[in-house]
Amino acid sequence: DAKTTQPPSMDCAEGRAANLPCNHSTISGNEYVYWYRQIHSQGPQYIIHGLKNNETNEMASLIITEDRKSSTLILPHATLRDTAVYYCIVTARSNDYKLSFGAGTTVTVRA
Amino acid sequence: NAGVTQTPKFQVLKTGQSMTLQCAQDMNHEYMSWYRQDPGMGLRLIHYSVGAGITDQGEVPNGYNVSRSTTEDFPLRLLSAAPSQTSVYFCASRGDRGVSGANVLTFGAGSRLTVL
Numbered sequence: 619d620a621k622t623t624q625p626p627s628m629d630c631a632e633g634r635a636a637n638l639p640c641n642h643s644t645i646s647g648n649e650y651v652y653w654y655r656q657i658h659s660q661g662p663q664y665i666i667h668g669l670k671n672n673e674t675n676e677m678a679s680l681i682i683t684e685d686r687k688s689s690t691l692i693l694p695h696a697t698l699r700d701t702a703v704y705y706c707i708v709t710a711r712s713n714d715y716k717l718s719f720g721a722g723t724t725v726t727v728r729a
Numbered sequence: 730n731a732g733v734t735q736t737p738k739f740q741v742l743k744t745g746q747s748m749t750l751q752c753a754q755d756m757n758h759e760y761m762s763w764y765r766q767d768p769g770m771g772l773r774l775i776h777y778s779v780g781a782g783i784t785d786q787g788e789v790p791n792g793y794n795v796s797r798s799t800t801e802d803f804p805l806r807l808l809s810a811a812p813s814q815t816s817v818y819f820c821a822s823r824g825d826r827g828v829s830g831a832n833v834l835t836f837g838a839g840s841r842l843t844v845l
């Protein structure tokens with residue numbers, strides 16, 4: 619699986635959009651980008667995933683650059699409940715039994 | 730529908746003791762896995778199973794055993810506990826990928842283990 623690089627922490631104002639970057643410059647053509655989050659020591663929660671097209675669901679949007687070397691998770695209107703550790707994971711579908719969660723980005727939403 | 734249930738939530742062991750962390754899911758998921766999370770770090774895969782009777786090692790399997798005799802249960806056994814195994818343990822399961830093809834893991838609430 620390709621290595622990912624995320625900033626260790628970031629702050630966001632409540633009600634504003636939170637843009638979480640992830641660098642995956644060695645991503646292969648068959649590898650997907652997944653985002654999970656972990657709220658205060660609970661088990662991680664799936665947010666969204668994509669291959670090369672931008673994706674949106676009820677939780678977030680995922681923007682993947684055209685060269686696929688980086689992506690951004692967008693929380694459109696951050697709330698205090700979005701305070702969590704966010705994990706960006708790159709994995710091939712054939713290997714996604716072995717999801718590896720790195721250190722992630724600690725996002726703190728402030729009132 | 731309880732999802733993924735882990736027991737116990739908290740456990741203190743002495744070095745050398747053995748114990749089993751229980752994990753059960755009621756979603757008829759084929760895939761189950763165990764992770765450990767050390768303070769300030771991400772999750773590391775210990776063992777996983779793609780169905781009853783099939784298990785395989787993850788990133789950090791040493792010191793742990795698993796078995797999968799039923800679809801519902803995936804216990805994690807610590808054979809001889811060591812202080813290095815002090816951690817929070819998470820069990821996860823996954824069903825069919827669905828239309829999106831997503832690998833959506835459902836996690837339990839975690840089991841916090843301290844080895845003295």
